[in-house]
């Protein structure tokens with residue numbers, strides 16, 4: 001079903017899409033190599049993992065939650081799997097162990113949120129800290145960086161392969177987006193997630209098993225996270241656990257919010273995340289070609305986010321009765 | 329005399345469809361002006377334009393003869409116009425007192441100070457609400473009282489009440505109407521919206537009737553009677569049968585199987601050792617004053633309240649002992665609760681009418697497995713919106729765009745698609761117009777005739793008397809008396825509820 005939001009001529013999603021097009025056009029005219037196919041592929045590829053993490057975040061945010069443990073879970077689960085392989089474990093087994101770890105951690109987070117009723121912000125913050133601390137202390141025993149073992153077999157193709165001229169990470173990210181889209185739009189649990197984000201009490205009274213559904217959301221997110229981590233590791237040849245301490249998690253929230261997904265739940269979808277991710281991709285790529293400093297890039301990113309949100313609230317004011325608490 | 333407020337040929341369109349066309353309206357100083365019309369006639373829209381929620385597409389609003397257009401309700405309030413919304417707009421996480429003083433805080437706020445002030449203020453209105461309670465803990469009626477108190481507190485010159493009495497019991501209504509008289513004496517002009525026509529006839533100086541967004545008639549209240557209002561509202565005279573007054577001849581349905589029995593149920597201070605039985609194939613009405621534990625009892629039975637405060641008692645569904653901690657197993661067993669507070673827990677406001685209905689259908693494990701089916705959804709929605717006569721542009725419109733009474737019908741449709749064995753309606757006709765009340769009563773009667781166990785909780789005595797085959801009266805957390813249809817009278821029920 002179409003969201004009521006999309007009936008508006010200019011919502012945040014469209015504003016952001018417009019900004020993306022304008023930026024794209026400006027870069028295309030101003031920068032020499034911008035339109036080269038190789039650069040465009042590099043552009044999309046550079047945000048493929050971010051987009052996948054955005055999908056993982058989306059599933060949780062639509063249900064009015066947030067998952068701050070995504071990056072930690074990705075780094076530790078994949079890093080541990082790589083180390084197990086280096087230690088002689090068969091690849092498939094190590095990957096199963098890694099995936100099991102990622103799912104298990106998000107399961108625990110989900111249970112804390114659904115059954116112990118800890119707000120998702122605190123529960124996942126605690127989980128992030130726990131996963132990183134535990135992982136570095138007991139699982140990943142070497143340095144911060146776990147390198148990709150040589151004999152990864154076909155799995156290495158996830159990051160390095162090219163099919164019909166398109167790098168695998170882009171294909172996997174697109175497949176993830178498609179799967180998320182189909183899941184959210186056409187399956188019962190997908191619709192229930194929207195319902196819970198829109199009005200949790202109404203969903204509960206209606207007979208939706210809201211607690212199992214909450215746990216399920218986080219577990220799904222954990223699965224997508226592991227896949228994203230695997231792509232990262234196989235394309236750059238290592239998993240650097242330091243990313244847990246970078247501001248990557250903010251970038252993930254950024255691409256979700258930028259495209260117009262409401263943090264108050266129930267509003268938005270896969271399309272919004274794609275639009276947000278593409279804008280970040282175009283922006284970063286252009287600024288990198290222009291050699292803009294990293295710190296300045298962050299300032300520009302944040303200004304664009306603010307611009308998108310402010311113009312949306314000016315164009316589509318919320319009224320007293322339809323406004324929700326915590327609305328973006 | 330110059331009117332306080334004047335609307336000149338105001339038109340309001342939503343998505344190109346007119347909700348109001350060319351409406352004129354005046355409000356004289358110190359008058360009570362009732363605005364009547366069917367669900368979706370445009371009453372709320374008209375008053376929201378006055379209060380700065382919407383901007384008119386065409387036309388003018390004059391306040392004391394000067395054209396105005398308020399950007400938001402806060403600005404309207406600064407200019408002396410307050411509105412009590414049909415759907416509550418209180419901040420749930422704040423206390424009652426904080427809500428009353430919201431927007432009026434001093435720079436340094438002493439909580440104790442505002443509690444004392446709020447206590448005195450509420451008492452002066454004769455509203456019994458604890459100012460320290462958080463709004464999320466209040467029932468629908470108490471929220472309404474806080475909402476009214478907040479509007480009065482702002483000392484507005486014009487106060488708009490959009491169905492303020494829908495949830496109030498006779499006692500609170502009495503206090504509310506004496507409040508209106510007092511405000512009137514102080515020179516406040518009042519716009520009053522209600523579906524209780526007798527109330528409007530009694531309290532107002534003038535009455536304006538809208539139909540399909542058009543102005544039909546404005547005249548002194550003395551020149552109206554119930555039938556005249558109804559025919560102006562619906563545009564034709566209706567058979568007396570549809571609008572039949574209370575006490576028309578009917579016979580009570582016989583007792584069916586005992587579907588539910590509740591023994592010595594207790595929870596906190598709200599439900600104390602209460603016992604009752606519900607039978608299939610008949611309607612059990614539950615009457616009681618606000619705070620008498622009706623809603624809480626229903627919510628325990630259907631698993632809606634968490635059982636953290638549960639003190640014991642036994643519930644048997646068809647002889648089998650059950651104890652629901654969440655609504656899901658109750659719904660699966662066929663017990664469905666229809667909430668009194670539709671905005672808070674009744675529907676998904678960003679979702680379409682069709683999806684709202686379909687989601688509940690899916691939640692009760694009906695339908696085609698894991699994949700949703702659009703055609704099934706559309707068909708289901710069509711069936712139910714036809715049956716309950718929901719008025720909307722189409723079923724893809726989101727529920728928040730419906731008028732209050734039509735939202736209520738969607739909430740009821742959501743419950744009925746779950747094919748319950750036992751359905752508990754909590755204030756089922758809240759905000760529904762006279763014609764639609766008759767239709768909804770018809771639907772509820774059909775449910776009982778088809779063998780369902782039906783419970784109707786209502787604060788509106790004529791509704792309880794009109795519908796019920798047997799009537800339970802609740803007081804201070806327990807069922808204190810039971811009447812058969814034949815022996816029930818308004819006086820007896822009221823007496824049992826109060827003493």
Ligand SMILES: Nc1ncnc2c1ncn2[C@@H]1O[C@H](COP(=O)(O)OP(=O)(O)OP(=O)(O)O)[C@@H](O)[C@H]1O
Pocket residue numbers: 342343347365366367368369370371372373374414719720721728729730731732733734759761
């Ligand atoms: N925000 C909105 N978007 C689209 N349509 C709307 C919106 N608000 C109201 N409408 C439509 O305008 C019409 C008038 O609605 P309004 O709420 O004014 O009715 P009402 O007279 O208050 O009815 P009720 O007695 O049921 O409260 C209805 O058809 C409704 O669907």
Ligand SMILES: [Mg+2]
Pocket residue numbers: 371372373414490731732733
């Ligand atoms: Mg209304």
